Structure formats: structure tokens, C-alpha cells
Amino acid sequence: MNNSLSLSRHDALDRGGKAQPLLRVRGLQKHFTITRGGMGRQAKRVHAVDGVDFDVYKGETLGIVGESGCGKSTTARLLMHLLAADHGEMVFDGDPIGQRGGISVRGMRRQVQMVFQNSYASLNPRMSVEDSIAFGPQVHGVNRRESRQRARRLLDQVGLSSRLFAHRYPHELSGGQRQRVNIARALALEPRLLILDEAVSALDKSVEAQVLNLLMDLKQEYGLTYLFISHDLNVVRYISDRVMVMYLGKVAEMGEVEALYRAPAHPYTRALLSAMPSMNPDQRTQQAPLVGDPPNPIDLPPGCRFCPRCPMVEDACRDAEPALEACGTAHQVACRRADEVMAGAVPVKRISEESPT
Structure with missing residues (x-):
């Protein structure tokens, strides 16, 4: 060849x-x-x-x-x-x-x-x-x-x-x-x-x-x-060139790599990126960007699958699963509060090396 x-x-x-x-x-x-299933079991x-x-x-x-x-x-x-x-x-x-x-x-x-x-x-x-x-x-x-x-x-x-x-x-x-x-x-x-x-x-x-x-x-x-x-x-x-973020069998977000890394529109994507090690030795993460384990894939929660771990969850999130929709040019996200996430409503808390822990 x-x-x-x-x-x-x-x-x-x-x-x-x-x-x-x-x-x-x-x-x-x-x-x-x-x-x-059988004998009345699901x-x-x-x-x-x-x-x-x-x-x-x-x-x-x-x-x-x-x-x-x-x-x-x-x-x-x-x-x-x-x-x-x-x-x-x-x-x-x-x-x-x-x-x-x-x-x-x-x-x-x-x-x-x-x-x-x-x-x-x-x-x-x-x-x-x-x-x-x-x-x-x-x-x-x-x-x-x-x-x-x-x-x-x-x-x-x-x-x-x-x-x-x-x-x-x-x-x-x-x-x-x-x-x-x-x-x-x-x-x-x-x-x-x-x-x-x-x-x-x-x-x-x-x-x-x-x-x-x-x-x-x-x-x-x-x-x-x-x-x-x-x-x-x-x-x-x-x-x-582009990135697709998956969570519990679903696409949470998808977009061009630099745009998605600079301004993620889904709380899960933001948490993943916040967990990346910092190259600055004077910066450490003050708290875990994401807590808890994913829900059981056999018994999924109603509505958005990220609800149990989401810091921005609201009642509407539990009512129906969000669809994957356009969020800007060549960017898609499955989140009702995507605009707030992109605006930085979920800040990453860090402390410097000199600050008390």
C-alpha cells in the first residue's frame, strides 16, 4: 500500500x-x-x-x-x-x-x-x-x-x-x-x-x-x-477536532474541541474539565468538582440522568429528559440551563498554596 x-x-x-x-x-x-421476566416479574x-x-x-x-x-x-x-x-x-x-x-x-x-x-x-x-x-x-x-x-x-x-x-x-x-x-x-x-x-x-x-x-x-x-x-x-x-461527551448512555454535549473546552454548556462537562490536573503548582482544587456516583443504569432516575449529581438541578429537570439541542454554532447540549453554565454559574473553587486548608 x-x-x-x-x-x-x-x-x-x-x-x-x-x-x-x-x-x-x-x-x-x-x-x-x-x-x-416471567411469573409476573419485570x-x-x-x-x-x-x-x-x-x-x-x-x-x-x-x-x-x-x-x-x-x-x-x-x-x-x-x-x-x-x-x-x-x-x-x-x-x-x-x-x-x-x-x-x-x-x-x-x-x-x-x-x-x-x-x-x-x-x-x-x-x-x-x-x-x-x-x-x-x-x-x-x-x-x-x-x-x-x-x-x-x-x-x-x-x-x-x-x-x-x-x-x-x-x-x-x-x-x-x-x-x-x-x-x-x-x-x-x-x-x-x-x-x-x-x-x-x-x-x-x-x-x-x-x-x-x-x-x-x-x-x-x-x-x-x-x-x-x-x-x-x-x-x-x-x-x-x-x-470535535468532542462528544457521554453520560449514562446518552450524549450530554457535543461541539468543536476548543469551544467546548473554553465554555462547556453542560454541568457534567464542566465538572469533567474542572477535574483536569492544573499545570500551576500554586493552584489546588478546594473541593471535588463532582461528587457522588452515577445512578444505577438499571434503575435510572426520572428526567435528566444527571439530576442526582447536578449542582444546578431544578424541579423541571426531574420532570422530563432534556433533548440534545443546538447551543451556538456547531454546538449541541442536553441541558435546560446551558446558558447559565456557559456564563460560569458553576464556578470552580480553587485555593492557592499559601491559603489555609
């Missing part, structure tokens, strides 16, 4: 132009049943993803953030059809996925690839690095010789010498090297969209920076689009 081939293939596949989202998701839902379900709407535009990086259990990884697996969605519509560059007259799941998976968090578990311990990268193209009809040549080119592309690493096995590699192999394997099918699920969270900071820079270089060289999932808000700000 070389740059000209990859870009020409992307141009041939791009039917809707830049204005058409590469991926369009509407009403995505996944509930996990944990107890069955079935209990975990509301993992509960009606999520978003678009991923061509050439951008959309970051997804939120606490553990908010539905980030489940959303990624639903997009890859590793889990079957209960409801929802997914459209890839104008083609409905898995529907008559659209694109098949197999065809979608050639254009959408995923890099997982656990770099070791993602690789077959009995397959060499070269075989792991070449396996995907072979499954999709590329002959053995060409797929192996592609694997060696990609190894060199991601910073691993094919002469030294092609015949090694996963246990012979470091965490950063294994993740580079996973990135190469994802690129082997010349995808248009890469889903990166906590792809750098298990790496040391120095290695993390190298992999992030590699991802940005590959994005520019091959015209890729990224869906980047992470709990590290600094990393998300560095790599993303």
Missing part, C-alpha cells in the same frame, strides 16, 4: 463529497438483559447505550469522553457490529449498513477498522506480526504474496523495521510496539475510518506521545477519519 493508491481509492469511494458525513448514527440503542435491563445521535465528518477526528460505564466502548462495538444494536440506524457515506440497497456489514468492515485498548489480547499469540497484519487482506480476497508485502510496508510505515519485527510474536514486543502492530493491521485493508478505543491509555507517556504523533501523521498521509475514545481529556484535546 502506498499513499497514492490509498488516496485514489478513497477518492473513488467518496460519493457524497465533504458535505456528506462519513458516518451517520441515529437512535442507536443497546440494552443488556440481566434478569428475565425483566431488568442495563441501559448501556440509549438513543445516541451523532455524525462523523470526513477527515475529522471525533473524540468521545465520559466516565467509565457511560457507553463509549459499547458504542464503538455497535458501530463495528461486534454487538447487535437493539434499535438505530447507521449510514456509511450515504449507504445504510446491513440493509437492502445499502452496504453489507462485510463491506463496511473493510472501510471501518478498530484498534482496541488491550494491545496484547488483540493479537493472536500463535501468529507472527507479519501473519497478523496480512490476515485481514487475505480474508477479503487479497492473495498471500501481496498481503505479506503490504504487511511489511505497513510495519516500516508505523516505525517498526520489517526486517527485525516481521517474524516476531506478540510476547516478544513491548506494549507500544504491539499497539503499532495493531495500527498497521487496521490499516492493512485501507480503511476510511479508524475507531480507536482507548488505544493509548495503557502506554507510558513517552510512548503515548509517539503513538499519537504517528496517528496524526497517518491521518494526514492517508486521508483517514478517526473516532477517538479516551478518558484522558488532554489527549482528546490534542488530537480531536
Whole structure:
């Protein structure tokens, strides 16, 4: 695979132009049943993803953030059809996925690839690095010789010498090297969209920076689009163009990265950003920006799901769940008091090093 081939293939596949989202998701839902109904009992379900709407535009990086259990990884697996969605519509560059007259799941998976968090578990311990990268193209009809040549080119592309690493096995590699192999394997099918699920969270900071820079270089060289999932808000700000904040299976806020970081419109987003460590050693947080645990995803509170933890909750918040609505240019939020939040009605209290604690 070389740059000209990859870009020409992307141009041939791009039917809707830049204005058409590469991926369009509407009403995505996944509930996990944990107890069955019967004998008058009501079935209990975990509301993992509960009606999520978003678009991923061509050439951008959309970051997804939120606490553990908010539905980030489940959303990624639903997009890859590793889990079957209960409801929802997914459209890839104008083609409905898995529907008559659209694109098949197999065809979608050639254009959408995923890099997982656990770099070791993602690789077959009995397959060499070269075989792991070449396996995907072979499954999709590329002959053995060409797929192996592609694997060696990609190894060199991601910073691993094919002469030294092609015949090694996963246990012979470091965490950063294994993740580079996973990135190469994802690129082997010349995808248009890469889903990166906590792809750098298990790496040391120095290695993390190298992999992030590699991802940005590959994005520019091959015209890729990224869906980047992470709990590290600094990393998300560095790599993303837009950010989607999730809370208990719902989208709480979405907007351009710098605008959202400067003026968050949802109390939950503001609390997340306030929890970021300060680079100023003379500043410390006086109190936790967010207290309490998320509600039980089996027994959700009425109205807004953030009510039990929200410092700005009012009676109307408990009556009905707020819809995701526009809040300024290219900014959406699901909060009735978004204007007050953006105006700083929820201040972050800090104290200096000299102040008494």
C-alpha cells in the first residue's frame, strides 16, 4: 500500500463529497438483559447505550469522553457490529449498513477498522506480526504474496523495521510496539475510518506521545477519519477536532474541541474539565468538582440522568429528559440551563498554596 493508491481509492469511494458525513448514527440503542421476566416479574435491563445521535465528518477526528460505564466502548462495538444494536440506524457515506440497497456489514468492515485498548489480547499469540497484519487482506480476497508485502510496508510505515519485527510474536514486543502492530493491521485493508478505543491509555507517556504523533501523521498521509475514545481529556484535546461527551448512555454535549473546552454548556462537562490536573503548582482544587456516583443504569432516575449529581438541578429537570439541542454554532447540549453554565454559574473553587486548608 502506498499513499497514492490509498488516496485514489478513497477518492473513488467518496460519493457524497465533504458535505456528506462519513458516518451517520441515529437512535442507536443497546440494552443488556440481566434478569428475565416471567411469573409476573419485570425483566431488568442495563441501559448501556440509549438513543445516541451523532455524525462523523470526513477527515475529522471525533473524540468521545465520559466516565467509565457511560457507553463509549459499547458504542464503538455497535458501530463495528461486534454487538447487535437493539434499535438505530447507521449510514456509511450515504449507504445504510446491513440493509437492502445499502452496504453489507462485510463491506463496511473493510472501510471501518478498530484498534482496541488491550494491545496484547488483540493479537493472536500463535501468529507472527507479519501473519497478523496480512490476515485481514487475505480474508477479503487479497492473495498471500501481496498481503505479506503490504504487511511489511505497513510495519516500516508505523516505525517498526520489517526486517527485525516481521517474524516476531506478540510476547516478544513491548506494549507500544504491539499497539503499532495493531495500527498497521487496521490499516492493512485501507480503511476510511479508524475507531480507536482507548488505544493509548495503557502506554507510558513517552510512548503515548509517539503513538499519537504517528496517528496524526497517518491521518494526514492517508486521508483517514478517526473516532477517538479516551478518558484522558488532554489527549482528546490534542488530537480531536470535535468532542462528544457521554453520560449514562446518552450524549450530554457535543461541539468543536476548543469551544467546548473554553465554555462547556453542560454541568457534567464542566465538572469533567474542572477535574483536569492544573499545570500551576500554586493552584489546588478546594473541593471535588463532582461528587457522588452515577445512578444505577438499571434503575435510572426520572428526567435528566444527571439530576442526582447536578449542582444546578431544578424541579423541571426531574420532570422530563432534556433533548440534545443546538447551543451556538456547531454546538449541541442536553441541558435546560446551558446558558447559565456557559456564563460560569458553576464556578470552580480553587485555593492557592499559601491559603489555609
